[in-house]
Amino acid sequence: MLDLSRDWDRNRWYLFDRLVESPHKTCFFVRQQTLDSPEWAGEMEEATRFWSNQAFLCKIILDLMAFRLRRYNGAAEKSTPVFPPAMEEACKYVERIVNEEMHKRTRFPLEWGGEPPKSSDEDFAPTDGKKIIWRANVAASNCYEGAKETVGFHTDALTHLGPYPTIASLSLGTSRIFRLREVVPSDENETRSARTFNIPMPHNSLTIMHASCQETFKHSVPPQRTIDLFHPPFPPPLSLKNSGQSRDCNDEEGKQNQPGSNARINITFRFFRPDFRPSTTPQCKCGVACVLRPDMKNRYTYDGSSTSKGSSEPTGSGKPDSTRRNVVSKYWWTCHAGAQNEGKGCGMWKVMDAKAEGRGPFAGDV
Ligand SMILES: O=C(O)CCC(=O)C(=O)O
Numbered sequence: 277m278l279d280l281s282r283d284w285d286r287n288r289w290y291l292f293d294r295l296v297e298s299p300h301k302t303c304f305f306v307r308q309q310t311l312d313s314p315e316w317a318g319e320m321e322e323a324t325r326f327w328s329n330q331a332f333l334c335k336i337i338l339d340l341m342a343f344r345l346r347r348y349n350g351a352a353e354k355s356t357p358v359f360p361p362a363m364e365e366a367c368k369y370v371e372r373i374v375n376e377e378m379h380k381r382t383r384f385p386l387e388w389g390g391e392p393p394k395s396s397d398e399d400f401a402p403t404d405g406k407k408i409i410w411r412a413n414v415a416a417s418n419c420y421e422g423a424k425e426t427v428g429f430h431t432d433a434l435t436h437l438g439p440y441p442t443i444a445s446l447s448l449g450t451s452r453i454f455r456l457r458e459v460v461p462s463d464e465n466e467t468r469s470a471r472t473f474n475i476p477m478p479h480n481s482l483t484i485m486h487a488s489c490q491e492t493f494k495h496s497v498p499p500q501r502t503i504d505l506f507h508p509p510f511p512p513p514l515s516l517k518n519s520g521q522s523r524d525c526n527d528e529e530g531k532q533n534q535p536g537s538n539a540r541i542n543i544t545f546r547f548f549r550p551d552f553r554p555s556t557t558p559q560c561k562c563g564v565a566c567v568l569r570p571d572m573k574n575r576y577t578y579d580g581s582s583t584s585k586g587s588s589e590p591t592g593s594g595k596p597d598s599t600r601r602n603v604v605s606k607y608w609w610t611c612h613a614g615a616q617n618e619g620k621g622c623g624m625w626k627v628m629d630a631k632a633e634g635r636g637p638f639a640g641d642v
């Protein structure tokens with residue numbers, strides 16, 4: 277992956293009228309089986325352009341550049357790469373763990389309730405014997421080289437993930453901190469401050485952003501003053517040995533002499549919902565696809581004993597219990613064109629109406 281990451285890009289976008297660049301490299305991957313799937317009807321390529329706020333913006337700029345290039349030399353646009361074999365294998369382990377963890381939780385009504393994509397790998401079925409409810413069909417990968425490469429506080433755009441997504445992030449290489457900061461609902465601003473969490477992400481660890489994480493918290497990978505070099509705890513692949521970049525790591529001396537890496541690579545495995553595919557995304561007045569965001573400031577909690585403020589409890593997902601919390605009242609479709617147009621968008625927003633827009637199937641009644 278580290279070798280692959282040399283070719284990854286930095287996202288670029290407009291922040292007001294300034295063109296800014298992401299402080300890490302990134303790449304988006306799509307699973308081969310999804311490209312072939314009839315329910316995506318060839319729209320997955322397009323969906324991968326909008327995977328997050330930043331990548332979306334970057335891709336638009338790249339597209340504009342590619343468009344210019346096409347005009348001059350007829351070059352074709354770069355297509356989204358498919359999962360390399362190691363990522364495909366890792367994904368199967370990740371899916372098993374994610375399903376087992378999801379089975380322990382009560383689902384939010386607006387979560388995806390349809391059949392996950394088919395897979396031929398029965399070996400990787402959850403060990404609890406329960407049904408598979410989540411599979412990844414795309415992955416966003418980031419590479420942070422050194423202590424100063426970061427990602428700032430953000431939530432992942434829900435444009436194709438839909439409400440209450442589950443996102444699983446596999447960390448490789450040097451350990452970094454994953455920082456979560458709660459967005460406090462407006463009506464609680466006066467009474468409490470935001471909860472924050474700093475979670476170390478060592479090599480080969482999996483962090484799951486469960487349903488409601490995107491609705492409740494912003495996340496970041498902050499800069500650090502110092503960083504531990506990462507030394508793989510296993511012999512390097514033959515290709516590295518033969519290229520003279522490292523010595524045989526089976527002997528202690530080889531281990532000592534192997535250069536450490538200051539890079540962390542993470543792979544966030546995600547499920548893009550077919551009911552949020554690009555042809556269903558509303559357009560703003562600029563003629564650009566909108567982005568979907570939760571109204572994080574207007575959430576309510578339901579703890580099963582007290583009545584929630586300002587909104588009725590969600591319907592149809594069975595008896596309320598202690599995990600039924602952080603329900604957002606609304607999602608907004610908003611204009612995102614300012615990102616490509618020197619900060620000038622039309623400012624359009626409209627409330628998502630799941631039923632009227634024909635979304636679903638959902639995990640509960642909406
Ligand atoms: O590097 C990480 O763990 C977080 C990456 C992230 O937030 C993203 O890809 O959206």
Ligand SMILES: [Fe+2]
Binds near residue numbers: 431
């Ligand atoms: Fe993110």
